[in-house]
Amino acid sequence: MTWSFDDNLPIYLQIIRILKYELARGKYQPGEKLPAVRELAMTAGVNPNTMQKALAELERDGLVKSQRTAGRFVTDDKEKIMEVAKTLAYDEIARMVENISSLGYRKEEIPQLIEKYLDEH
Amino acid sequence: MLRKMLKYDIQAMSKTFIPFFIAILVISVFSALSMHLEWLIGIFGGATILFGLGIALFVTSLVLIITQFYKNVLGDQGYLTNTLPVSVDTIILSKLFSAIFWLISSGIVAILAFLIILMGSMDNVGDFFTSVAVVFQSAFDFISTPEYFKDALLIILLLVLLFIFAVLLIANEILHFYCAMSCSQIYPFTKNRIAGSFIAYLLINIPLSILTAVLFSAVGFTGTSFEWIQNLSGYPMMFIAILSVSLVILFLNILLYVPIRYILKNKLNLE
Amino acid sequence: MNQNTELMQGGSIMELPVLEIKNVHKKYLSHSVLEGVSFSIPRGKIVGLLGPNGCGKTTILKLISGLLQLDEGEIRINGICPGQQTKSMISYLPERSYLNDWMKISDILNLFSDFYTDFDRERAEQMLTDLKISKEEKLKTMSKGTKEKIQLILVMSRRASLYLLDEPIGGVDPATREYILHTILKNFDENSSILITTHLIQDVETIFDQVLFLNQGKIVIDGEVDEIREKYGKSIDGLFREVFRC
Numbered sequence: 001m002t003w004s005f006d007d008n009l010p011i012y013l014q015i016i017r018i019l020k021y022e023l024a025r026g027k028y029q030p031g032e033k034l035p036a037v038r039e040l041a042m043t044a045g046v047n048p049n050t051m052q053k054a055l056a057e058l059e060r061d062g063l064v065k066s067q068r069t070a071g072r073f074v075t076d077d078k079e080k081i082m083e084v085a086k087t088l089a090y091d092e093i094a095r096m097v098e099n100i101s102s103l104g105y106r107k108e109e110i111p112q113l114i115e116k117y118l119d120e121h
Numbered sequence: 122m123l124r125k126m127l128k129y130d131i132q133a134m135s136k137t138f139i140p141f142f143i144a145i146l147v148i149s150v151f152s153a154l155s156m157h158l159e160w161l162i163g164i165f166g167g168a169t170i171l172f173g174l175g176i177a178l179f180v181t182s183l184v185l186i187i188t189q190f191y192k193n194v195l196g197d198q199g200y201l202t203n204t205l206p207v208s209v210d211t212i213i214l215s216k217l218f219s220a221i222f223w224l225i226s227s228g229i230v231a232i233l234a235f236l237i238i239l240m241g242s243m244d245n246v247g248d249f250f251t252s253v254a255v256v257f258q259s260a261f262d263f264i265s266t267p268e269y270f271k272d273a274l275l276i277i278l279l280l281v282l283l284f285i286f287a288v289l290l291i292a293n294e295i296l297h298f299y300c301a302m303s304c305s306q307i308y309p310f311t312k313n314r315i316a317g318s319f320i321a322y323l324l325i326n327i328p329l330s331i332l333t334a335v336l337f338s339a340v341g342f343t344g345t346s347f348e349w350i351q352n353l354s355g356y357p358m359m360f361i362a363i364l365s366v367s368l369v370i371l372f373l374n375i376l377l378y379v380p381i382r383y384i385l386k387n388k389l390n391l392e
Numbered sequence: 393m394n395q396n397t398e399l400m401q402g403g404s405i406m407e408l409p410v411l412e413i414k415n416v417h418k419k420y421l422s423h424s425v426l427e428g429v430s431f432s433i434p435r436g437k438i439v440g441l442l443g444p445n446g447c448g449k450t451t452i453l454k455l456i457s458g459l460l461q462l463d464e465g466e467i468r469i470n471g472i473c474p475g476q477q478t479k480s481m482i483s484y485l486p487e488r489s490y491l492n493d494w495m496k497i498s499d500i501l502n503l504f505s506d507f508y509t510d511f512d513r514e515r516a517e518q519m520l521t522d523l524k525i526s527k528e529e530k531l532k533t534m535s536k537g538t539k540e541k542i543q544l545i546l547v548m549s550r551r552a553s554l555y556l557l558d559e560p561i562g563g564v565d566p567a568t569r570e571y572i573l574h575t576i577l578k579n580f581d582e583n584s585s586i587l588i589t590t591h592l593i594q595d596v597e598t599i600f601d602q603v604l605f606l607n608q609g610k611i612v613i614d615g616e617v618d619e620i621r622e623k624y625g626k627s628i629d630g631l632f633r634e635v636f637r638c
Binding site for chain 1: 437573574577582601618622626
C-alpha cells in the first residue's frame with residue numbers, strides 16, 4: 001500500500017515526517033539497516049529522487065547515516081530518536097491545543113480537560 | 122534486419138497459408154485416388170472442392186497481402202512496426218518479399234497438386250515415376266551434350282528471365298496496393314482511410330495504366346524500328362523482348378515504391 | 393549501437409539532456425495543435441506531461457518517437473534528431489494495443505529480443521511469471537487489460553534511455569493502476585528518463601520529479617513537483633484543476 005499525502009505540502013517534507021514517525025514508533029530500530037531507496041520509494045509510491053532527498057535530509061539531521069557500500073542505517077543514538085518522538089508528540093499536542101482552543105476553551109482549562117478524559121477512558 | 126523482419130512477416134501469414142496448402146494437397150491425393158479407382162463421385166467432388174479451394178486461396182491471399190500491410194504498418198500494429206529501429210525500406214521490402222514468397226509457394230503447391238492428379242490419372246502409378254525419370258534424363262542428356270549446351274543454357278536463362286518477369290509483375294500489383302493504402306495517411310484520404318485507399322487505388326491506376334501502355338508501345342516501337350533487332354531470330358529476340366518488358370515493369374515498380382517510402386517516412390499519420 | 397555505447401562510456405552523452413524540445417510547431421491541416429512547445433528533460437527524471445484530453449500530448453510523444461514529422465522547431469534525443477538511430481534509444485508505450493493477435497507471448501518476446509538489443513528478456517519473463525501469464529498463451533485470447541499490462545512489461549523491460557508512456561493509467565481500476573506505477577518505479581533507473589502523459593493526476597503526482605502543463609499548444613507550467621507545491625501551496629492536481637478550469 002502506498003502512503004497518502006496532503007495536498008499542500010511538498011512531498012519530500014511529508015516523507016520526512018512519515019519516516020520520522022516510523023523511527024519513533026520503532027519500525028526501524030536504532031542501528032538497523034534501512035531498505036534501499038528504490039524499495040522505500042516503491043512502498044511509498046513516490047519518485048526515488050524525492051525519497052532520496054528526504055533521506056538526505058534525515059541524514060543531515062543525524063537520524064540516519066549512510067555507509068558507502070553497506071547502505072543506510074538508523075542512528076545508534078537512542079536519545080536522538082527519543083528527541084524525534086518528543087518533537088512529533090509536541091506537534092500533535094500543538095494541533096490538539098489549537099483545535100480545542102477553537103472550541104472556546106481557555107488555555108488553563110485544557111490540562112483539566114485532558115485529565116478528565118484520561119480518567120474516563 | 123530485413124531477415125529478422127521477414128521471419129515475422131512470413132510467420133504471420135503462415136497461419137493462413139499452411140492450412141490451405143495442406144487442404145489442397147490432401148484433396149489432390151483424394152482426387153488422384155478417386156481417379157485411380159475410377160470412382161466418379163470422388164472425381165467430381167474432388168475437382169469441385171479443388172476448384173473452390175483454388176478460388177478461395179486466391180481471394181484469401183489477396184485479402185491477406187492487403188490487410189497484412191494495412192494492419193501491420195498503417196493500423197494499430199503500426200505503432201510497433203514504425204518504432205522498431207529499422208529503416209522504412211526494411212519495413213516495405215519485408216512486406217513485399219513475404220507476400221511474393223507466399224504467392225510463389227502457392228504456385229508450387231498448385232504444380233504439386235497438378236502432378237499428384239496426373240499421377241492418379243495414370244493406370245499404373247509406376248508409369249508416373251518412369252515418365253518423370255524420362256523427362257529428367259532427357260533434360261540432363263540435352264544439357265550434357267556439348268553441341269546443345271549453348272541452347273540449353275539459353276533456355277534456362279529464358280526461363281529464369283520469365284520467372285523474374287512474373288515476380289516483377291506480381292510485385293507491381295502488390296506495390297500498387299501498398300501505394301494506394303499509404304495514401305490513406307494523407308488528406309483528404311484520412312477522412313475515411315479505407316474508402317480513401319480504394320479511391321487512391323483507382324486514381325493511381327489511371328496514370329499507371331497510361332504509363333504502362335506508353336512504355337510498352339515505346340518498347341514495341343523501338344523493336345520494330347531497328348533493323349538489327351528485327352533481323353534477330355529465336356532466342357535472342359525473345360530474350361530482348363522479355364528483358365525490355367521486365368525493365369519497364371521494374372521502372373514502374375520503382376515509381377510506385379518512391380511515394381510509399383516517402384509517405385511512410387515523412388507523412389505517417391497513424392490514427 | 394556500438395557508437396552509442398562508446399558515447400555513453402565517453403561520458404559526453406551523460407551530460408546531454410535525454411530530451412530537448414525547442415519551439416516545436418505541428419499542424420494537422422489548418423488545425424494547429426502545437427504552437428511553439430519547448431522543454432527539456434534531464435537524465436534520471438520522471439516527468440509528467442499533463443493536460444486535458446486532445447491538447448496535443450500524444451502528438452508530442454509521436455513526434456519524439458518519430459511517428460510524426462514536425463512542421464517547425466527541433467527535437468533532440470541524446471543530441472540526435474528523431475530517426476532510425478533514436479528509435480533504439482526510445483521505449484514507447486502508445487495508448488493503443490499494438491500486439492499482433494497471431495502471436496504467442498514467446499513470439500512477442502522473441503520479436504523484442506530480435507529488434508531491441510537493450511531488451512532484458514529475463515526481466516520481462518519474471519514480470520510475466522509474477523502475473524501468472526504463461527509464455528505459450530496466445531495474445532488473441534487475452535483481455536484488453538492483460539494486453540495492456542503485457543505491453544507495459546515489454547516497454548519497461550527495455551534498458552532504453554527515454555521511456556514515453558502515453559496515458560498508462562487511463563481507464564484502469566485502482567489495483568491495476570497500483571501495479572502499473574509499481575512496475576514503472578521498479579524498472580526506472582538513474583540513467584534514463586520517463587515521460588508520462590496523463591489527465592488523471594491525483595494518484596500519480598507523487599511519482600513525478602517534474603511536470604509540464606500543456607494548454608492550447610503551449611507549455612504553460614514547467615517545474616519541479618515539490619517546488620510547485622511549495623510555490624502555489626497546493627497539489628499539482630489542485631493547480632491543474634485551477635489552470636484548466638472550464
